């Protein structure tokens with residue numbers, strides 16, 4: 001339904017802009033906006049001679065990028081969650097660390113990525129070589145929303161409930177596991193939803209300076225060079241990348257449905 | 269104060285509590301002693317420090333001066349030993365837990381095993397008549413049902429001291445009277461000591477061995493009424509002439525401070541009686 005509407009909108013926009021000859025905000029022609037059917041057709045055809053169909057190639061690349069993104073997502077989520085847990089227990093650390101955590105996100109990922117590759121790659125065992133560094137870059141984008149929202153979520157515990165736990169003389173750990181963490185879950189999951197798509201973006205961008213050819217990032221870089229000739233191939237890759245992001249998002253939403261038991265109106 | 273043969277469960281000596289925020293003297297020079305097995309109600313207009321006094325006993329609020337002893341220990345030690353169970357003005361349930369799991373919470377804290385927990389939770393559900401809702405989540409219950417869960421949770425580990433802050437305030441009159449009777453029978457059976465905050469004069473008189481009347485600004489004890497009605501108390505107790513005399517006595521004590529009351533507090537008193 002939504003997909004059909006998007007396709008319709010794309011073609012309508014194309015038709016209106018080309019027939020009216022409008023050039024704002026950009027010139028619409030077969031290069032800037034190829035027909036949807038040309039993009040679709042591009043999937044079925046080989047991008048280069050003596051190669052399998054583009055869709056097969058892209059699927060392999062997608063799996064590769066998905067692996068990077070998933071590892072980065074997992075790493076970022078764990079680090080972010082752990083940071084949140086540590087910070088909630090110490091106002092001092094919160095004051096000391098939070099500015100740096102926020103600051104870390106103002107450095108553009110494109111500036112970080114090459115450095116991460118140079119630092120991380122030599123330290124990785126053979127099996128992680130190359131894509132491991134990309135996962136770290138994806139994690140860099142993932143951990144931030146998770147850390148901030150975990151902290152907020154852990155702090156959102158009802159003060160009266162905290163008081164109740166005091167009457168049980170509950171230890172810090174008990175309070176954390178039985179009260180703070182369950183209270184934080186809606187917050188954590190809303191961060192994870194953001195992080196799911198961010199990790200895919202991170203993985204694709206991370207592939208660029210790593211010179212990795214087996215993922216979607218490599219494919220995008222490659223098709224970019226041929227864009228004026230074969231725009232539909234880059235568009236096809238974009239569609240696949242978007243689909244990957246959506247799949248990640250849907251998985252997180254499904255996990256949330258299972259894990260978070262909450263009054264419908266209280267889900268953050 | 270003479271040296272009693274039995275040590276007091278709660279001993280409050282010269283307790284004053286001032287909240288820096290707003291410079292409110294919530295409690296001033298409170299002296300109160302609870303013998304084992306007593307059922308003491310605290311009554312007074314809104315803001316006279318009833319909840320604060322209860323929290324001081326539970327070591328949830330530290331007094332500005334004076335001392336609180338619970339079971340011969342400091343209030344802090346007693347809290348750490350899990351000496352009391354508490355029911356707040358609001359239910360304060362964990363919404364991600366089912367009703368049964370909410371009741372089991374203090375039992376988990378005490379390290380009871382699963383089988384023992386389940387058996388006790390079943391008994392408690394039965395007591396508050398929520399067996400059919402064991403696997404519901406709090407947001408699926410009415411306010412009164414939620415409060416019954418909170419009561420079951422506080423009673424579950426059979427604490428020797430029960431602190432209750434208007435536990436029945438949110439309930440309808442029928443349920444309230446039934447739970448009054450239930451509470452009394454639990455109390456008689458368990459021999460526990462209860463501190464019970466209420467706005468209802470008749471509820472205070474019906475339940476208690478003693479009613480402590482408090483007055484506001486600053487929060488003080490205006491007087492104490494011994495309730496000499498015999499136990500077990502029943503539905504008929506509320507119809508005895510002595511019951512009405514005692515209700516009147518408590519009301520007079522509340523009224524004696526009437527000239528210090530604000531108009532809306534007067535109204536509150538009218539409503540309570």
Ligand SMILES: Nc1ncnc2c1ncn2[C@@H]1O[C@H](COP(=O)(O)OP(=O)(O)OP(=O)(O)O)[C@@H](O)[C@H]1O
Nearest residue numbers: 287289290292294313314315316317318319320321
């Ligand atoms: N944490 C707090 N900070 C500042 N002031 C407080 C705090 N808690 C209570 N007070 C003040 O102390 C006074 C007594 O409050 P308390 O809650 O004990 O009254 P109460 O008798 O329980 O009233 P109610 O019947 O309405 O529950 C009030 O004036 C209140 O504003």
Ligand SMILES: [Mg+2]
Nearest residue numbers: 318319357433
């Ligand atoms: Mg109160």
